[in-house]
């Protein structure tokens with residue numbers, strides 16, 4: 001990240017925080033699912049990825065490390081809340097047939113513009129009202145940073161939606177920032193607790209691996225969790 005990019009990002013972050021009702025006392029009812037705010041992020045960014053606070057312009061390092069030496073050849077993968085598409089592209093590079101979706105149509109158009117030759121199928125869709133045909137349709141469902149961007153009250157519905165996409169024998173992979181129970185956070189975003197990660201094991205999913213990845217020079221503490229649905233793909 002250049003100094004100029006970092007400066008533009010810091011300015012954008014300040015502006016976005018200022019218009020985020022979830023950062024104001026009693027503001028939650030104004031935008032309960034944060035739809036308006038997410039729309040505003042991509043609109044205000046224009047064509048500058050510095051304006052999209054989570055855009056790393058490469059697969060996230062915690063996902064990239066999971067993908068190292070792993071082939072996803074032949075797997076159907078779904079990237080949830082894909083933003084500008086870097087993680088979806090990482091999954092596709094590893095061999096998966098990827099569908100990637102985001103609530104914000106502008107993000108989807110931007111991802112398509114960034115990766116014009118991509119094999120990823122980028123789709124505008126809502127996690128809480130997904131297409132029927134996605135039910136049980138994916139061997140790998142990947143979610144990074146969307147859950148932590150949602151108010152806690154939405155997490156049970158989000159868990160149900162994520163689980164619904166996983167095919168028999170399939171995996172849900174969740175990566176988020178981590179915090180201890182009781183640790184104060186000035187969100188959003190709201191890093192997840194261990195209990196919130198464990199609570200994603202719904203609708204026949206079983207938590208198989210929960211990694212607590214400590215903070216390093218380059219990243220803050222993260223969870224990387226894998227859930228499996230029994231059965232044969």
Ligand SMILES: C[S@@+](CC[C@H](N)C(=O)[O-])C[C@H]1O[C@@H](n2cnc3c(N)ncnc32)[C@H](O)[C@@H]1O
Pocket residue numbers: 038039054055056060080081082083084085087101102103104107125126127128143144145146149
């Ligand atoms: C914190 S960003 C993370 C983006 C991407 N996963 C990344 O790591 O670059 C959360 C993304 O989820 C999208 N999102 C929020 N609510 C959503 C919903 N109900 N359905 C689908 N996408 C949603 C937002 O538009 C945003 O792009």
